[in-house]
Amino acid sequence: MPHPLDSFFAPDSIALIGASRDLEKIPGRLLSMLRKNGFPGKIYPINPNYGDIDGLQCYKSIADVGQPIDLAIVIIPARAVLAALEQCAAAGAKNAVIISSGFAEEGGDSAAMQDAIVALAKRTGMRISGPNAEGFYSQVQRVAATFSPTVDGKPNEQLPVASQRRIGIVAQSGGIGFAIYHRARALGIALSYVVSTGNESDLGAGEFFEFMVQDASTDVILLFIEGIRDVDKFLAAARRAAEVGKSVIVTKVGRSGAGERAAASHTASMAGWSAAYDAVFAKYGFIVSNDLDEAVTIAALLTTNPLPKGDRVAVLTVSGGAGIWGADTAAMQGLRVPELSQAIQAEIRKLLPSYGAAGNPIDVTAQGVHSGGLQRSIDLLAVSDEVDAILVVLSLSSDTRMPFKQAELRPVLDAQHKPIVFYSYTLPSGFARSELAACGAVVLSGLTHAGVALRRMAERARFGLAPAVDAAAAPLHDISAHLKSPTLSEFDSKALLREAGIAMPDEVLVTERNALDDAIARAGFPLVMKIQSRDIPHKSEVGGVRVNIATKGEVFLAYQALLVAAGRHRPDAAIQGVLVGPMAKTGVEIIVGTMLDATFGPMIMVGLGGVTTELFRDVVYRPAPVSAVEASAMLAELKAAPLLNGFRGAAKADVAALAQLIAQVSLLAAQHAGEISGIELNPVLAHAEGHGVTIVDALVVRKK
Structure with a gap:
């Protein structure tokens, strides 16, 4: 079934409003990029000052074209943009990208011009991206609707492509979005789309994300975000991605800004700037990465490998020291590097010289490369149920020789039994990249990034989407009698919570x-x-x-x-x-709290409680409401989780009762987000299994 944005990303015809012959200026570069990349549709340059540009007829206005227009690219002074968009809508253009700057990012009258664009989009139904956007690039459809030099096609350039699986990039910074594409391309990753969202007057990051979730040619999605405006679309897309198993890698910037939250409770003061974003990312199984090369490495492995079935890594090397380094790296990421069974070691030893090592890390030595020991060790480990992933650490600097034969390596990688990751401790040559890409693998040159990517893949493989809780369908308690005064004491708060069905002392x-x-x-x-x-x-x-x-x-x-x-x-x-x-009986001290986030609404928090709450900041957030199942998963994420599970011979805590309480509080916060800005229960004492929990202190904060 066609998607409304198909005509945006794969237009049959493009009108370029403000086209120019000057290749030193952005309007001229836009036309040049479209043609260099072989756009297969019709291009209609619009500029009253020219009769033709680069052999194409130039039109005085879009009204003169007289043909259907799927996409208008607008690159003219900001003051003239609104009138041009009116003409585009009148001519029946379905979509527009506004490259022009000078709108909401400047404030004042310029912001009012952007408001007029918003109104035009609503009135006419024309979908608008930008203003202040860097455009987009659709690789499969050869649509380079951008001036980014990263898509400047070079004659006869043949870049290696390791997989037919593709990444889609949605970025709230054009420069960064195209930088991700540029680095990914160099590694041999194929692209579906990269789109810069600009000021999001109409089309926002959430809607572009939703398009890529349903797009069959996009296998992994990378998001670079500052803040989400179309929240409902974003959350619906996040849930759908989790449901269909499409991996999402996200970088959220703006983490160091001071939080604009009233610190009426520990819950709010500990939230920080991006707690709600991280809570949403965790709920939907996003892979968070705050490093550009790391994010691209994760994408490279996800597009060329299956997810691992566990966290056991075999490290295979031609250099003893490099192998130990690889094993240390995996272990530091919390992955296991198990000693292999004697049976497998015996098989591997047959392939190695006497001074090799078969335990794990496995050192086949330089001699083992020439004798075929490296390849046969990969063959053996790829089908072994003793490890879940293979990290191959070797040197790939040669311009003429490869340690593998394509006919031998390719079938093992094609079988997709488990991730097989290649890290070169020397700078990999272009020849090595091309040869391994032809086998279906990328060559990594950052060992820590390789380790992080393997850990992230193992975590993603374990992820399961928690069951949704419908706050609207749950019974609603009338707590209005307890919200008469502007502030509530502990006694008032506990009376309100008791009214809501939560057990109190x-x-x-x-x-x-x-x-x-x-x-x-x-x-x-x-x-x-x-x-x-x-x-x-x-x-x-x-x-x-x-x-x-x-x-x-x-x-x-x-x-x-x-x-x-x-x-x-x-x-x-x-x-x-x-x-x-x-006096409450002894138990593990836990804090349970809620807060209202300006973007995502009510959040539920759980952490290590008592007087040390703010000292250790061992807390986990999720969007509210959560089920008891999801609440249990939150508790399991805490560093203090062992305290609930019978640490050093203590009785196991009543985690089931605690999870039920967290679910109840989260539902209350979600149902009454219009009246309650925060709830804090600190401490909650989790008693021994079967003996429930006690809420020692409680504070409910009314919404101002």
């Missing part, structure tokens, strides 16, 4: 001294007492908490002391009373 708010006897009878010893005020969010900072109270006399003394301390530290605070409840 049995506590009593004592507002006068003579009610203490009843509170003691209800709570039992030992008990805890806490001052309650909507003006005191952090009680411990004003000496407002007493724990492990074991006698009646201590209760009455503590009651008075709490009131005095609160009055001394916060004389203006309105005191609600003192909360009296049973």
